[in-house]
Amino acid sequence: MIKLTLKDIANHFSVSISTVSKALHDSHEISDKLKNRIQEFAKENHYRPNKVALNLVNRSTKSIGVVIPDILNYFFIQVLYGVEKVANERGYSIISCVTDHSLKKETMTLEMLSSGSVDGLIISSVASERQTSKHIENVKSIVDYQIPLVMFDRVIDAIECDKVIVDDFEAGYKATKYLLETGCKTIAIITPINKTKIGRLRIGGYKRALKERDIPFDDKLITPIGAKDDLDFILSFILNDKNIDGILVLDEITTVKTMAIIKARGYHVPNDIAIIGFTNGQLSKYVTPALTMVSQHGTYIGETCAHRLIDRIEGLSSPGGFETKVVKTSLIVRESTRKIPLG
């Protein structure tokens, strides 16, 4: 069985293509008898209208592109899940692309997607990490091209579009405050996202919480860690140098690893050292002790992005008037932190 086109059907019935098209659309212009015959024939032979041709005619693909830096990161998967869910509900499919944190890949991906393959884009941009005009240019051209765009999590300030962001400052503040309230005196930060804006915001919140208690900020306590760095080695420095009794870690996998190392070194969690990590995924709940985490509500973010974008695509939102939605985080308290003292 080879692919059937309108033309084939038209030939088979010796009618014109437009007649077939109308018949399949159940147009009243066509006699019932012919309509029935054509429809039946189409069904029997599994006729399916060619999507690509339709896309060309309609100037719409009913699909949206989702660009994320990393697919093995549970936060982004949750977002993807949320997007998938509502996109599906609203009749769109998604083209997902991962950039592996590479600017070059991001550029290529955006170039590819912004040439008609999708009706709109949802992206967490690597370029946001170095907000230089050169890198921004690239993302900007999407907006210039009138392609609806929603940025989430890692957004670029200079670009005007709908945004869904996490209140990272407040999250850093809340987490630090909680550690302080549960008796921590010296809180270190391990950040695998040192160069990102969201990382800076979280640290900003941390500083604010310290300041409220008149604790001087010590930048020796901030430890950046790269993908290839040896966490064990790096931790040994701050563990030996400082009298640390609390750690804030800025992503989930690093949180889990950090705790494992700390435990292996004989510290008790949370009594010797309390830990709070960022982004509540599958891991944190099941490790021992279960980790207190900052939840960013990834699925909700994804859903919100998708709704915003599709509203925009379908002209359901006021033109211009871009909105930035700030999603509040929640602190999921588990066992890696001490109890809040009563009174």
Place this chain on the structure above:
Amino acid sequence: MIKLTLKDIANHFSVSISTVSKALHDSHEISDKLKNRIQEFAKENHYRPNKVALNLVNRSTKSIGVVIPDILNYFFIQVLYGVEKVANERGYSIISCVTDHSLKKETMTLEMLSSGSVDGLIISSVASERQTSKHIENVKSIVDYQIPLVMFDRVIDAIECDKVIVDDFEAGYKATKYLLETGCKTIAIITPINKTKIGRLRIGGYKRALKERDIPFDDKLITPIGAKDDLDFILSFILNDKNIDGILVLDEITTVKTMAIIKARGYHVPNDIAIIGFTNGQLSKYVTPALTMVSQHGTYIGETCAHRLIDRIEGLSSPGGFETKVVKTSLIVRESTRKIPLG
């Protein structure tokens, strides 16, 4: 800046569309002077050829569809990652769709994808779980439509196409044998995938291993568990009834939960009860004790699928001649099992 088409450029220079097309393709038929002017103009105004139009002309979209039952399952994410990786390398983008284990969604998704949106499909089919002709029909139409198809993990026997499967029988056998060798006498199975063929295969391997040691099979030891069931409640039955000292769990998250419950009930893992779980993801490594798992090499499976499919799409593989590649599993031994006795 609005979308530029060849026509616009042609108008701007008062030349024909085909001249512009050729100029942009650097055809030697066009004078260098004109070529330069056109190319520069195109670049300055960010001209991008419309993908959809190209797709129509080329009858190819340079994209492949990936259909998986679940995106919050790490195995499928790994596969997706592998597919993404090689698809990208070979110039394809991927459209990913999740079916949530729903046959209806799978049908809709396949219908959508098989009408020209993608050059080929990689799918782990829900329909494989009930291999009835009615459900298979749907997947079959893809093959009938000449759309290159690779099935992985949950494949349908009746459909002729390339397949990449896990040696689930051997995996069940190996895992069981290992438990036996490390001293387990009564091994239970917890299966969240009771109705699937892969589940049956794993249990088949389990039976074989028992048989080799002349241990009678007791089907009371096989405990199916549904998505909504209360694992704690269900575990209490077998834990109380039988003198279980080994458990084989057929997916990762259930393995982790099972261990948590067992520990909470005061059993020591692995001394009282040893545990082996299926599909080695992020979780198993970091829980305490770290879990001994069967790795299915998801990323590798994804890569293999993508290569097979793209070879097929590009006519690089012999027509017909479908292959079924069986990927061997590995047992990742960690701390939830006892040591193999020496000698």
Place this chain on the structure above:
DNA sequence: CTGTTAGCGCTTTCAC
């Protein structure tokens, strides 16, 4: 060197 034409598969006006 440049332009004309046909065609990819479909929709949609407008004639007959």
Place this chain on the structure above:
DNA sequence: GTGAAAGCGCTAACAG
């Protein structure tokens, strides 16, 4: 009721 024709944006064979 049915069909012819134009057009979506692009390519490619063929004229000029």
